[in-house]
Amino acid sequence: MRWNQERNAAGRRKLKSRMNVKSASPVPGAISGHRRYFFDKFGITERLLERCLGEALSAGGDYADLYFESVTATSLGVDEQIVKSASQGTSAGCGIRVISGERTGYAYTDNLNPDRLLHAAKTAALIASGPAKQPVQGFTETRAADLYPVPLGGFDLDLAARLELLLRVDRTARAFDSRIVQVRAGYSEELRRILVVGSDGSFASDTQPLCRLNAFVIAKEGALTTKGSAGAGGRSGLAQFVGSKSPENLAREAARGAILQLGAIPAPAGEMEVVLGPGWPGILLHEAVGHGLEADFNRKGTSAFSGLIGRPVASSKVTVVDNGTMAGRRGSLNVDDEGSPTQETVLIENGVLKGYLTDKLSARLTGAANTGSGRRESYQSIPMPRMTNTYMLAGEDEPEDIIRSVKRGLYAPNFGGGQVDITNGKFVFSASEAYLIEDGKITAPVRDATLIGNGPEALKYVSMVGHDLKLDEGIGTCGKNGQSVPVGVGMPTIKLDKMTVGGTGR
Amino acid sequence: MPEVITQSEASASDANLDLESLAADVVVLAVKAGASDAEAVAREGDEFSVDVRMGQVETLTESGSRALGLRVLFGKKSASASTSDLTPDGIRQLVEGAVALARITEEDPFTGLPEAEEFGTIPGDLGLSFDDVYSLPGEERIEWARRAEAAALAADPRITNSNGASFNAATGRMALANSRGFAGGYRTSYAGISAAPLAKDGNGQMQRDYWSSSARRLRDLESPESVGAEAARRTLRRLGARRVPTQQVPIVFAPEVARSLIGSIADAASGDSIWRGASYLAGKLGSEIGVSGLTIIDDNAMVFPNGVGGFGTSPFDGEGLPSRRTVLVEGGVLRSYLLNTYAARKLGMKSTHNASRGLAGAPGIGVGNLYLEPGRQTPEEITAAIPKGLYVTSLMGFGVNLVTGDYSRGATGLWIENGELTHAVEEVTIAGNLAEMFRSVTAIGNDLVFRSSVAAPTLRIDGMTIAGA
Helix, strand or coil: CHHHHHHHHHHHHECCCCCCCCCCCCCCCCCCCCHHHHHHHHCHEEEEEHHHHHHHHCCCCEEEEEEEEEEEEEEEECCEEEEEEEEEEEEEEEEEEECCCCCCEEEEEEEHHHHHHHHHHHHHCCCCCCCCCCCCCCCCCCCCCCCCCCCCCCCCCCCHHHHHHHHHHHHHHHHHHCCEEEEEEEEEEEEEEEEEEEEECCEEEEEEEEEEEEEEEEEEECEEEEEEEEEECCCCCCCEEEEEEHHHHHHHHHHHHHHHHHHEEEEEEEEEEECCCCCCCHHHHHHHHHHHEEHHHCCCCCCCCCCCCCCCCCCCCCCEEEECCCCCCCCCCCCCCCCEEEEEEEEECCCECCCCCHHHHHHHHCCCCCCCCCCCCCCCCCEEECCCCEECCCCCCHHHHHHHHHCCEEEEEEEEEEEECCCCCCEEEEEEEEEEEEEEEEEEEEEEEEEEHHHHHHHHHHEEEECCCCCCCCCCEEECCCEEEEEEEECCCCCEEEEEECEECC | CHHHHHHHHCCCCCHHHHHHHHHEEEEEHHHHHHCCCEEEEEEEEEEEEEEEEEEEEEEEEEEEEEEEEEEEEECCCCEEEECCCCCHHHHHHHHHHHHHHHHHCCCCCCCCCCCCHHCCCCCCCCCCHHHHCCCCCHHHHHHHHHHHHHHHHHHHCCCCEEEEEEEEEEEEEEEEEEEECCCEEEEEEEEEEEEEEEEEEEEECEEEEEEEEEEECCHHHHHHHHHHHHHHHHHHCCCCCCCCEECCCCCCCCCHHHHHHHHHHHHEEEEHHHHHHHCCCCCCCCHHHHHCCEEEEECCCCCCCCCCCCCCCCCCCCCCCCEEEEEEEEEEECCEEEEHHHHHHHHHCCCCCCCCCCCCCCCECCCHHHHHHCEEHHHHHHCCCCCCEEEEEEEEECCEECCCCEEEEEEEEEEEEEEEEEEEEEEEEEEEHHHHHHEEEEEEEEECCCCCEEECCCCCCCEEEECCC
């Protein structure tokens, strides 16, 4: 934590001191490449940014910011051994926000001409009423980390290299087993450029690459049909698709999952001991505690975790962090969508609730520090506190010992999606690969089942934590109030002494 | 670049026509660039929304955006592109991008536009767009949201907090054109109001729920007061919720959750899943897939007696084929899949005019107004016949596997004891298999109401497993 704060403090660099409103050109040599993009491509000037912020605050708002976004995206698909689809998209726009007390005015435009921007600023300004009271501060560029190289994106891609990844998925999955009857592979990537400037003088820009590779298969045996899927990705280039993220491994994982399901028995129903495998099962943390700790819910007193800071919410073996500073990871960001540097935030330490995830608004209203968690789906959306990469720190138990300790229970190493009701704390997450544990041994695979629990209680039943912390492969997307953002999760192998498994069997 | 593109920027009064010209022009450019066929979609939308919380405005959003999508075909090869940059430069890049991508795709014998004689659009006014959605003055819009929240907060002293209430309005325009002669466009409008109160009981347990009303026409919206009151009623009845033991009992799905089951049948009957074999309904055409009382219709041409079109109504589908009514399931027998042109060709069938269209990518498959035909029993009669069971009012999670039909979701609701709704239930799952569930429907209510494009009456299903304490 402290390291991050120091880095942030040292990383802020004065570009020019305000007061001198007329100075239109920035300090020579100080313009970063990210920022240059909007200046060059859309004719944005520092003077225009100031005018828009001034207009946004003209009716008496406390704070205003402009969020410029330009996204280019490409996707490719191989289906039935044919390169069937190729698609690209580009969009650009600006969202203008004005905050007045707890009120937010928002307007956006996909036309970056000065008069359209000023019009949007005027519209957002109307959330306040009165004379202007806040001056626009001189810009200070946020110098953030460099968590991802930026080789991806644009439309000048080496498409052949990307197609080769898909064809490797296709070949490997088909060769895996004669019962694999359908294979589909998809690759998508985007390059998102942002420029965020605030009336508080904040000025940040970033270029964020993101890509993913997916395998999807259908297996058939007699009258039985099953599916399997796997994927990997992150904020780095094609070189990441090696080892566990290689096309071959993803194809095998998808195929293995589908074949396994052909022999699966009904999942059990009821409360039992549950062992979650390392990696993607960390979605448990995302649903059980993560959302409940987002500061907007807590500020309003609508979360089951409201007012629980300093109280035990998990067993003492549990420490959970949200960390947006991990190089190349899907959930990572150099700066959040309000231009604040991301950081590592301890949510739960040795079982005790430590803190919430905040953005500028919730930090200001609650007096808490800004954790750099303000995120949004696009320029059309208002930012709110969100997770980045959320994971549980490793413990000391041997994964084998954890399995061995279970008399009768469920071992779930892979999951699909999850959901939470943050007010009553109830959450679900759906196992896509799971097995019975009988007398300390993993036995029969079971069919898909949803697990359900209560957020503030569930982690109190964590009795063993493995030393095998693993992060997911980089394909998670989180939805909140209709906005989707990429996230990561992670976890070591853990044992919950009780959790409800929603199957149909005994 | 043709003049018309700059015109579309200028004229607000006849924006629809301009979008159609824009789409048509892009098709011409693509063909000039060598495409053997092309299809363009242009969209434009405006939105207004206000969220009020604890009587104060929380957020106010007002904006609009436009975008253009293009699909090009070079024989049996296809690719697509989209952009929000509608300047001549942006459009040139759109066309060049799509054409360049088409070079790397491979021939797919089933790809391509529909045949020219298939195109069409339903004539007449389908009641999709009403100017009154923006007729409320700004202050009045805020007031409507305030009134909805106030009604919820005033309903009971146990309603102590709120996730807010909102009013929103939106209008949209879309145009579709292709190189085989189709050109069409239409406008839509929407208004909505919602409230989401929180309740707290003596033990400190908190619950939330919400209610909303949506309409294409402002004057068809339910009153803010009734939305707030219903939101409060739904929230209050969740208080005192507890778990129930693991067991098999009849499950009654309230209309607002029964609709998701009907949605699952439509997803499983979607041609794209069918040709892949990735659906438990693959190969089941003409077979009995449910009880004899089960009739499911998808009608994307539906207009209500008051002249207002359904939420899923449009004059033509995403490929320019005229909208129409499709009987999906009749008396428990699967009568049709849901097909676009591609899936139809894969299966050797005809499109059911269910193509959906995003901006980029090939057309998908979507439903219009999808519904389960009502039965005769009132919801009260259905519940009254059950000695012990669960009345489900909301579902959580994504535990529906359309390939195997396996179904397992988190549920909340009310416990049924001797035919009466008693205490609230939470933190349980309900599980079964779709194939068996629709053969185990033992009652269908008479309470079909179209609150959205997918609707179902109350539904009772036997034989499912509750997992709980």
